[in-house]
Amino acid sequence: MALIKICGLSTPDTLEAALAAGADMVGFVFFEKSPRHIGYDLAAQLGAQVSGRARKTALSVDADDARLDAIVAALAPDGLQLHGKESPERVAAVKARYGLPVLKAIGVSSAADLEGAAAYRGVADWLLLDAKPPKDAAHPGGNGVTFDWTLLKHLDRTLPFMLSGGLDPANVAEAIRISTPDGVDVSSGVEDRPGVKNPDKIRAFVERARASFTSSR
Numbered sequence: 001m002a003l004i005k006i007c008g009l010s011t012p013d014t015l016e017a018a019l020a021a022g023a024d025m026v027g028f029v030f031f032e033k034s035p036r037h038i039g040y041d042l043a044a045q046l047g048a049q050v051s052g053r054a055r056k057t058a059l060s061v062d063a064d065d066a067r068l069d070a071i072v073a074a075l076a077p078d079g080l081q082l083h084g085k086e087s088p089e090r091v092a093a094v095k096a097r098y099g100l101p102v103l104k105a106i107g108v109s110s111a112a113d114l115e116g117a118a119a120y121r122g123v124a125d126w127l128l129l130d131a132k133p134p135k136d137a138a139h140p141g142g143n144g145v146t147f148d149w150t151l152l153k154h155l156d157r158t159l160p161f162m163l164s165g166g167l168d169p170a171n172v173a174e175a176i177r178i179s180t181p182d183g184v185d186v187s188s189g190v191e192d193r194p195g196v197k198n199p200d201k202i203r204a205f206v207e208r209a210r211a212s213f214t215s216s217r
């Protein structure tokens with residue numbers, strides 16, 4: 001079954017909205033420069049709230065082992081999203097250390113970026129294909145930017161991939177139709193402003209993505 005992930009959750013109410021809507025994965029951001037960053041105490045609280053209703057994903061950016069140890073201890077995630085410049089060797093080391101599925105984020109703006117993704121075959125569990133951040137961006141993701149989904153027609157599908165980057169309730173059906181992903185991921189597209197999620201937009205995103213995956217089976 002294709003997966004729907006809501007990322008950057010940081011309050012009990014919006015987490016509840018994602019869980020009640022039927023999100024398969026819920027993501028938590030551990031990156032201080034992000035408006036969606038959460039600390040360890042809140043991570044433990046939100047992690048307990050999930051209580052098996054969805055897979056918890058911890059997003060980090062070029063985190064070292066000490067940082068990942070602390071994140072894993074606080075959240076007890078079901079998967080790790082590595083959203084920086086982590087090499088295939090680093091991804092392999094993270095997988096070996098924690099024994100958790102790894103989603104490796106790749107910034108895409110051209111077909112060449114997809115060729116680079118091949119290096120993660122046999123290492124990452126999922127690719128998370130996001131738009132390359134704008135040059136002046138403060139962080140490598142969560143920028144609400146899309147990329148040319150038709151590029152994915154030539155993607156080697158050995159690894160499952162999650163489509164991300166600028167998705168929202170209005171464009172997710174078209175994005176699924178064009179790119180036929182194994183999952184979709186959204187953050188800023190279900191917000192009113194950076195870091196402030198909107199429960200209605202979360203529900204609309206999950207409903208439309210689910211309907212679109214179901215009708216394309």
Ligand SMILES: O=C(O)c1ccccc1N[C@@H]1O[C@H](COP(=O)(O)O)[C@@H](O)[C@H]1O
Pocket residue numbers: 007008027029031034035036059061083128130139140141142143144145164165166167185186187188189
């Ligand atoms: O959300 C963030 O603040 C963030 C910070 C650092 C790295 C990644 C981040 N978010 C991830 O980026 C993609 C796309 O987000 P958007 O839907 O375009 O806003 C998604 O995987 C977020 O989880």
